[in-house]
Amino acid sequence: MSVREPVQSAHADSGLEWINRFARLPEAFHETPAAAPFPDAACLATSPAMCARLGLGGETFERDPWLGACTRGSELNGAAPRASVYAGHQFGVFVPQLGDGRAKLLGEVRTGQGETWELQLKGAGPTRFSRGADGRAVMRSSVREYLVSEAMAALGVPTTRAVALFGSSLPVYRERVEPAAIVLRAAPSFLRFGHFEYFHYNGYSARLQELIDYALAHDYPELVDAEDPVAAMLEAVIGRTAEMIADWQAVGFCHGVMNTDNMSLAGLTIDYGPFAFMDAFDPGYICNHTDQGGRYAFDQQPQIAQWNLIRLAETLVIHFGDATREAAIERAKALLQDFQPQYQAAWLGRMRAKLGLQEEQEGDAALIQDLLARMAAEGVDYTRFFRQLPDLEQAETRAQLESELEDGAAWQAWWSRYQARLAQEDRAVEARRTAMNAVNPKYILRNHLAQAAIERAEAGDPSEVLRLQRILARPFDEQPEFEAYADLPPAWASGIQLSCSS
Template identity: 90%
Template structure:
C-alpha cells in the first residue's frame, strides 16, 4: 500500500481559497455541527469535470485531510462547517422549521479561475435540524444524486454539481438495512426559498433583511444598484426558475419533490430525491410513489414552480421599495404573472429545437402539442423518439414505427404536417440532423441503469457508477461501444419504486 506524500497532500489541501461568506452570518442562521463517525470511509468516485473546475486534485479526495473532513468531520484547514436553518412548504403544508438535517456546508471557496463555489456534504450525520433522524444518506440515493447531478450538467440543465461519492461500512436503517454513503456536492449557492420562509413566517424581520442583503451580495450582486433591488431579485429568480423548468419539461425530467425547501434561489435543480427521466411519455407521470395525489406529477411542474414562487414573493414583498404595501403587492403580482409567459416561451424554444425548427411560426405550438398527444396515446419512449426523429426521413424506418402504433393514420397525418413545416425552414437535412442530435440526448440516467449501478456499489463495486458517469458526461454523442445503454428499459424496470426515504 502506497503512503501519501505529506508535502503533496498539503499542497492539494491548500489549492482552494476559502472565503466562507455564509459562516459570517449570525448564529441565528446556522450551527456548527459536531463530527460524526463514518467507519472504513473510501472515496468511490469523483467528478473529473468538477475537480478540474475547482482546481482540486481528484486523488486528494481519497486521503486525509479531505477524506476525513468530508466523511466524519475532521478538520480541514480553511473550512468552517455549518448546517443552516430553513422552513418550507412540504406537499403544500407549511413546516415552520426544517434545516440541514443531514447536510453540512464545509464552506465557500474561490477557484484559481475566480469562480466561487459552496461545498457541502450530504449524509454526514445529524445536526440540530435533523428532527430526531440519523442524518445519514444511503448508497441508493447517493449514487443516484451523484450520477444525475453531473448528467444534468452535461445536458445543459442548471443544477447543483457532484464532486465525489464516499462509501462506508456503516449500516443505515430504512425499510431495510442499507450501506451509508456521502455525496460531496457543490453549487454557487445553496440558498433555498425555505430560508426566506423561515425568517418571514417566524417573525424575524430583522434577520430576514440580513438574509436579503446577503442574497443580493452573494447571489445577485449585479442587482444591488437597481432602483428596487429586492423586486429585481424576485424578477430574476422568476426568470431563472422558468428557464430551469422549461429544461426539465423538454428532456422529460420529473423532480418528484418540489417542496419550497427544495427550490433554489439561484434557479438550480437541487435535492435529487425520487427523480426520474420518463421512459414511455405520460404527461401525468408521477415518479414519487409517496405522492399519491400527484401534486408533483410531470405536467404539474410548471404550475408548482409558480406556486412556490408566490410563497417566496410573500416573504420579500414587504421589503420592496414601493411607497405603500398595496403598491408593492401589485408589483409582485405583476412579476409573478410573467412566469407562465416566460416559461412557455422558453419551453417552445426548446421543443422547436428538438423538432429541428429554427424559425418561430404561429402554428408551432399546435404541432408540438399534437405530437405529444400522439406520443402519450401510444406510450412512445420520450427520449428515444426525439433522438430517432431524423431517421424517420427514411421510409422503411418510418413504416416500421407506424406498424408498431395503434393509430398509424393519426401518426401519418401528423407526419405530413411536420414535413410541410420543415419545408418552410429550408435547412439541409444533414444540418438539421446535426442540430437535432445536439439537443436530443441519446443517453439519460434511466432508473434501471441507476439501479444496476446501485446494486453493484452496495456490494462494494463502483465500476458501474464510473462507467455510467463516463457515458452520461457525453449524452449527445453516439458512443457505439455503449449502445446498449440507450436501449428501451427492460420489463422489470417498471417495478422500481422511488420515494422520499433515503
C-alpha cells in the same frame, strides 16, 4: 464585517482559497455541526469535470485531509462547517422549521479561475435540524444524486454538482438495512426559498433583511445597485426558475418533491430524491410513490414552480421599495404573472429545437402538443423518439415505426403536417440532423441503469457508477461501444419504486 468583504485565506492542505461568507452570518442562520465519523470510509468516485473546475485532482479525495474532512468530520484548514436553518411548504403544508438535517456546508471557496463554489456534504450525520433522524444518506440515494447531478449538467440543465462519492460499512435503517454513503456536492449557492420562509413566517424581520442583503451580495451582486434591488431579485429568480423548468420538461425530467425548501434561489435543480427521466411518455407521470395525489406529477411542474414562487414573493414583498404595501403587492403580482409566459416561450424554444425548427411560427405550439398527445396515447419512449426523429426521414424507418403503433393513420397525419412545416425553412437535412442530435440526448439516467449501478456499489464495486459517469458526461454523442445503455428499459424496470428516501 460585511458579507460583501470576504475574508480571503489560502491553505496548502486544502489547496483552495476559502472565503466562507455564509459562515459569517449571525448564529441565527446556522449551527456548527458535530463530527459524525464514518467507519471504513473510502472515496468511490470523483467527477473529473468538477475536480478540474476546483483545481483539485480526483486522488485528492482518496486521502487526508479531504477524506477525513468529508467522512470523519476532521478539521480542514480554512473550512468553516455549518448547517443552516430554513422552513418550507412540504406537499403544500407549511413546516415552520426544517434545516440541513443531513447536510453540512464545509464552506465557500474561490478557484484560480475566479469562480466561487459552496461545498456541502450530504449524508454526513445529524445536526440540530435533523428532527430526531440519523442525518445519514444511503448508498441508493447517494449514487442517484451523484450520477444525476453530473448528467443534468452535461444536458445543459442548471443544477447543483457532485464532486465526490464516499462509501462506508455503516448500516442505515430505511425501508431495509442499507449501506451509508456521502456525496460532496457543490453549487454557487445553496440558498433555498425556505430560508426566506423561515425568517418571514416566524416573525424575524430584522434577520430576514440580513438574509436579503446577503442573498443580493452573494447570488445577485449585479442587482445591489438597482433602483429596487429586492423586486429586481424576485424578477431574476422568476426568470431563472422559468428557464430551469422549461429544461426539465424538454428532457422529460420529473423532480418528484418540489417543496419550497427544495427550490433554489439561484435557479438550480437541487435535492435529487425520487427523480426520474420518463421512459414511455405520460404527461401525468408521478415518479414519487409517496405523492399519491400527484401534486408533483410531470405536467404539474410548471404550475407548482409558480406556486412556490408566490410563496417566495410573500416573504420579499414587504421589502420592496414601493411607497405603499398595496403598490408593492401589485408589483409582485405583475412579476409573478410573467412566469407562465416566460416558461412557455422557453419551453417552445426548446421543443422547436428538438424538432429541428429554426423559426417561430404561430402553429408550432399546436404541432408540438399534437405530437405529445400522440406519444402519450401510444406510450412512445420520450427520449428515444426524439433522438430517432431525424431517421424518420427514411421511408423504411418510418414504416417500421407506424407498424408498431396502434393508430398509424393519426401518426401519418401528424407526420405530413411536420413535413410541411419543415418545408417552410431553408435548411439542409444533414444540418438539421446535426442540430437535432445536439439537443436530443441519446443517453439519460434511466432508473434501471441507476439501479444496476446501485446494486454493484452496495456490494463494494463502484465500476458501474464510473462507467455510467463516463457515458452520461457525453449524452449527445453516439458512443457505439455503449449502445446497450440507450436501449428501451427492461420489463422489470417498471417495478422500481421511488420514495423520498430514494
